[in-house]
Amino acid sequence: MKRTLFTLTLAFSLATSAAFGANVGFDINIHSGDPVPPPPPVYAPPPVYAPPPPVYAPPAPPRIIIQQPPVFLEPPELGFHVAVDIPYDMVYVSGRYYLFNDGAWYRGTNYNGPWVVVPERRLPPGLRKYRYEQIRHYRDVEYDHYRDDREHYRGKYFRPDKTWKKNRKEDWKEEKKREKEERKRNKHDRHDD
Numbered sequence: 001m002k003r004t005l006f007t008l009t010l011a012f013s014l015a016t017s018a019a020f021g022a023n024v025g026f027d028i029n030i031h032s033g034d035p036v037p038p039p040p041p042v043y044a045p046p047p048v049y050a051p052p053p054p055v056y057a058p059p060a061p062p063r064i065i066i067q068q069p070p071v072f073l074e075p076p077e078l079g080f081h082v083a084v085d086i087p088y089d090m091v092y093v094s095g096r097y098y099l100f101n102d103g104a105w106y107r108g109t110n111y112n113g114p115w116v117v118v119p120e121r122r123l124p125p126g127l128r129k130y131r132y133e134q135i136r137h138y139r140d141v142e143y144d145h146y147r148d149d150r151e152h153y154r155g156k157y158f159r160p161d162k163t164w165k166k167n168r169k170e171d172w173k174e175e176k177k178r179e180k181e182e183r184k185r186n187k188h189d190r191h192d193d
Contacts (some may be wrong), residue, residue, distance in 0.1 A: 061115035062101050064088060069161035070111060075142040079126050081158065082139040083111070084146065089132060092160075093124045100132050111160055151175075 072081035072092050083090035089100040090111065099106040099115055105123060106115035120128065146153050 061106055061113070061117065062099070064099065064113055064115070066112055069159045071146075071157055071159050073139070073142045073146055074156035075138040076155070077138045078130065078135065080124075081156075082135060082142070084139065084143045089136070091127060091135065092158075093127050098123065098127060 066086055066088075070083040070086045070090065072083050074081045081092040083092070091098045091100075092111075097108045097111050098118070099108065105118045105120060106113075107118045108115045142155060145155065146157070
C-alpha cells in the first residue's frame with residue numbers, strides 16, 4: 001500500500017512537471033489597412049534643483065591708521081567705551097577694540113588693528129544688544145557733554161596711550177596748583193582791603 005501510494009505520487013509529479021514544461025501557445029495576428037502609429041513618447045520634465053545658497057564672503061579687514069590714540073568716552077547708557085574725534089565707529093569692551101565698518105564687525109587688540117572679522121553672535125553681550133544707530137546716538141549725546149566742558153568733564157573716559165595718561169596727570173596737577181595759588185591770592189587780596 002505504501003509502495004502504491006509512493007508510485008502514484010511520483011507519477012503525478014512527473015506528469016504535472018512535463019505539462020508545465022511544454023511550450024504550448026496559440027497566436028493570431030490579423031492586420032488590415034495601415035498600422036496604428038505608436039503613441040508619442042512621454043518625457044519626464046527636467047528636474048528642478050534649488051539654487052545653491054549664496055556664498056558669504058566677509059569683507060576684507062579695513063586698513064585703519066590713526067595717528068594718535070583716540071579718546072574713548074563711556075556713555076552711562078551703554079556701559080562700554082566709544083571712540084570720538086575719529087572717522088571710524090570704534091568701541092572698547094573688555095580689553096579689546098571693536099570696529100563697525102561696512103555692516104561688519106571687526107575685533108583687534110590695538111586701536112590700529114590688525115582687524116579680524118567677528119560674527120555678530122560672537123560679540124560681547126553688552127555690545128550685541130545694541131544696534132549701531134543706538135550706539136552712535138548715545139556716543140553723540142555724551143560727546144556733546146564732553147565737548148562743552150572738556151576740562152571739567154565728569155564722565156568716564158580714557159585714551160589708550162600710557163604717555164598721554166602721564167601727561168594728562170601732570171597737566172591736572174599743574175591746574176590744581178594754579179587754582180590753589182589763585183585762591184591764596186584772592187584770600188590775600190580780601191584781607192588787604
